[in-house]
Amino acid sequence: MDKNFFKDSIHKEMLYKYGKTVEEANAKEKYDILSTVIMRLLGEKWKASKEESEEKRNAYYFSAEFLVGRSLGNNLLNFGITEEVEDVLEEMGMNLNALEEEEEDAALGNGGLGRLAACFIDSAATLDLPLQGYGVRYSQGLFRQKIVDGFQVEEGDDWTRFGDPWSIRVDSEARIVTFKDDEVLAVPYDMPIIGYGNERINTLRLWQAEALDGFNFQDFNNFCYDVSLKEKNRAEDITRVLYPNDSQKPGKVLRLKQQYLFVSASIQDLVAKYKKNFPEDKNFKYFSEYHIIQLNDTHPVMAIPELMRLLLDQEHLEWDDAWDVASKVFAFTNHTILEEAMEKWDIDIVDSASPRCLEIITEIDRRFTEFLHSKRLTEAEIEHLRIINHNQARMANLAIYTSISINGVAELHTQILKEDTLHLWYELFPERFSNKTNGVTPRRWLMYSNPKLSEFITDLLGSEAWKSDLMELKKLEDFADDDDVLDRLNEIKHENKVKLAEYIRKEEGVEINPDHIFDIQIKRLHEYKRQLLNALQILDLYFRMKRNPD
Template identity: 50%
Template sequence: MIFGGTMNKELLKADIESVLSDKYEVTADKAQPYQLHEALSSAIMKQIAPVWKDSRKAHLATRRACYFSAEFLVGRAIYNNLLCLGVEDDAREVLSSLGAKLSDLEEIEDAALGNGGLGRLAACFLDSAATLSLPLDGYGIRYKYGLFKQSIVDGFQKEEADDWTKYGDPWSRRNESDKVIINFADQSVVAVPYDMPIVAYGTKNIGTLRLWQAEPVNTFDFLKFNAQDYVNASIEQIKAEDISRVLYPNDDTREGKILRFKQQYFFCAASLADIVKKHKAAGYDIEKLYEKVTIQLNDTHPVISIPELIRILVDNEGLSFEKALEIAKKTFNYTNHTVMAEAMEKWGLDIVKEVLPEIYDIILQINEAFVAEMYAKDMPKGKTDYMKMISGGVVHMAKMAVYCSSYTNGVAALHTEILKNDVLKDWYQLFPEKFQNKTNGITPRRWIALCNKELSSLITEQLGDNSWVTDLSRLKTLERLRGDNNMMQRFMDIKQEKKNQLAAYMKAKDGIEVDVNSIFDIQIKRLHEYKRQLLNAFSILYIYFGIKDGSIKNFYQTTFIFGAKSAPGYMRAKAIIKYINEIGRLINADEEVNKLIKVVFVQNYNVSYAEKLVTAADISEQISTAGTEASGTGNMKFMLNGTVTLGTYDGANVEIVQEAGESNNYIFGARVEELEKIMKDYDPRKLISKNPKIKRVLDTLIDGTVSDGGTGDFKELYFALTDGASWHVPDHYYLLGDLESYVEAKLKANSDYANSRLDFARKCWANMCFSGKFSSDRTISDYAKEIWKIEPVQL
């Protein structure tokens, strides 16, 4: 039995040898890493198959939750699954007996089916639900190409396709029996499900992540057709497969928008068809769907599910529109992940009508139902017109999500208050009972037990057992050890070892050499203006110039590490990447300063790279403009691994400080309530004119200090900050306004580290001890009790 940490090693060995021999005609000692990965993964899948089957039956036999998300950033499965099954040492031993090494699988690529925090959160949630034995299953898209592979060439981001399944996908199983035909106005495609097991830690429950792949309806026998038929068939096949070809197709063009809209409908329609089919097959009443199934919409991407479910209930099941709408409202819940107006998804009515005319008609009916309800409540016409989901020729998906769901939740306490008091204020006033907060979390399995075995071993030693891996609140009891100098030294030794490991990984991956005795100051996240990587770059230049002119003294050597990908069409973000790399080039070539500062931009930042980075950091950069980051989860990963936060009072940073104490972190910058007043009269040019240090930094964008390669992109950044643009005011994310407060906090952290490594370690230790709130186990327990109303299954 593989569960509970025991395994039939002889059977595993035989299965590995069989796959290697039958599929690749090699022995383990001669096998390539991808061949070893295929063999070991297939052998494990074979052993867990009976329990997975039982888990799926148990989920369908009770009330269950379904998580709809356009992204699932699961990363590499092999090590995480071995950890959760408790058989990592057995697998290592078996491979060793065959002349191979488990560590060879470090070369296996991530399943990069997500862009950032949204997708990684979804993956953490499935992990926690499985571990808590909760009947939650995920639905999404099996992208042929995940988030692009990034390289940095002459400072510029370059993208290439991420063909993540080129060597196979042993952790997925194709399920032909559940194929679904999806109809658009101009084409029909087949949605084929691939199922991925979500292995629990310490229990037998296995969740399922069902990802849909788009394929043509007709399978062509090309040998029986003439040349023109072959061309036509190929075009049809390409057209169908485009729908699941790439994560977030570029939607700058109308064609791109249509493809992205089709993509969203494709996976939602397939998932709902699957849910309804299974509900009816179990003999349940379709009018009681909401009693057996609850669906969580992860942001606005899956909101098209609402009119699609109504269509199914009306067209296929013969229900009235009114009854179908009632069922939809009781079935769906909506998680909002942003306060950004531009991220509140809207679809042009012309596109909806062209692609999905039946869905268009249903959306019109939903809108009319809302208007009628508002009139019945004597809502003023002006407010009704403002709130209705169709206005200005577009469908406001967030509005439809709030109206047609049981609950709407934010993902951090501050974020939820902003939703209630600003972004969705009218909706909160109308439906206060719908609104909840569910502060995000991360799985302790991947984000410490797997990626930081050294620290995990120390924690287990001090707590007496490893039950803390499923009860992170136990870490609080370790706070008593902050005053133990020997324990702090052991903790610092572990941090040093993780820095050594990261340095070796960076050298192997990127050819970058760093000083492991320097402070590792790390900012890793999606590249976006509001996340303010540019502010970090400005602060480094500010310090660099300060060291050069003598105004900054006794600066402790620091390696500033960035990891981020920009959306391919996001030119400002790509310009910021170039700017960071040019700053690195400038400083790294300066003999006066390069022993104190090094700037590094790692290539192709992904989950596996993050596992190395979060464990080695001394300082975690979480510097979004207050009120813009819904939550963040990178901040939690750093915290759990014993890192101080250098950040704004934004998102989950607020709760991190509440848990671990502001004295153990470095908070700077204007807060939400302050920015509301500041931005009314804020003039960055006036600030620049009165502050020569800020001017000197900003001028590097236009004075030739660094080069943008003749693109003009740096000048565009400069004028966006000083003069604004047609769609935003000057310096709309308040970089220049927060710069000096940020530098002050950065220098304070630097000084504290230099003055007493021991005292700095105590701050880091405190953050680890008080990270329990940020376990996704806690988040999912809250969802299960307060939104989904589901109970653990018994296996």
């Protein structure tokens, strides 16, 4: 990296965007300009990766969540320029760590489902695999939590209110999504997913819902100001929050519309790009050779009837030809062992999203039922496996029947699926089931979060190979009885605990002894995990009573 060019770029970008010198800018503006300049550095490599990927088979990860976290530090690390940027910023009177704190967390996910998706796309880029992500660009995320007088207060998480330098809006590739009673525009925002130590930059494409015509001038002129923006707000509501409250029917309709918008726009995107690259293949004969779509849980399963809809109605394929394509491109990750937790949608709600997709799901169910009868299953078994049953469309059943691969996310989880939850399915299609144990990216969760430990591991192993191959860490077992190594590990752990204790003191005003054992919950206490809060309250009462028996 040319440091002088980098400095000059920061000065010019600051002047161009904010009309200020670097010295006059505040921390938020400095963060924004630094991120913008880095995005410009990525440009050529990103474009080259896109062009190279067009010529080969691509995987596409469809997920309602991508919990990517903050991008600045992670992107610098994967791009391999962290130290150089730190040096340049220091020369300019700035501190990288301070600027990192200015970045809002991208409110694109909630928990394990979203973090798995983020780790998958990071890992694929590092392995030089063309894996592109597709999801939803939520404007308010799940919620921002505040504790007021001991109670949770939920607020919108407007994570883009200061801008979003890590996304590029691509208006030229916006897609119209048609629901039963209206149409909206799905606008893509692309984020770079940088491979560590290679030339690969994949793309995470997130869709934002917007109105085709968001402002009614006549209503506004007639003093109906709120009404004039009704269509704009109705469209934007679709991607406003992650997992809209679905305790009542309007919430269920909104949630399925959100899922349908995301998959419809994504499938339209893939079909349009395939037609551009392979204009001679009118029957999509080779589509499955260039596409594999991983469905992360049941939220994106409407992609199956949507692909069929496009092939049947837009491309005019016969049913058997369209099904031959659709039944070769999907794979399904199941995240639960509770059958009642698998998504089911009432028929009228599916109809409100896409009547045509409901027709297609119904026809898939009819043909599948015929297949089940040919296997001489009992009526009870057939009822259990059917895609439509009791006036509901069962999304997991649709995914399992259509997919070439079904996986659990841990060895025990997959075993339970095969032996219990999905046992009938396993008996029908044993070759489709496999296990893919959840993992994490060592770049964010070790190199970035614990640099001292990372440096020590590299010294011990005499190589940086572990940074892209976690199996290398198994070699650390050779040092299990080395007292010097164990002492240094404890030193590093203690240094980090001291830092955390200081952070807690500054942020919360609570003193914590770094010599104590730290047991930390790092994600939201979801409603079904609130019993943990009860257990903590019991402990608190116990210790207070011991301290003050009277």
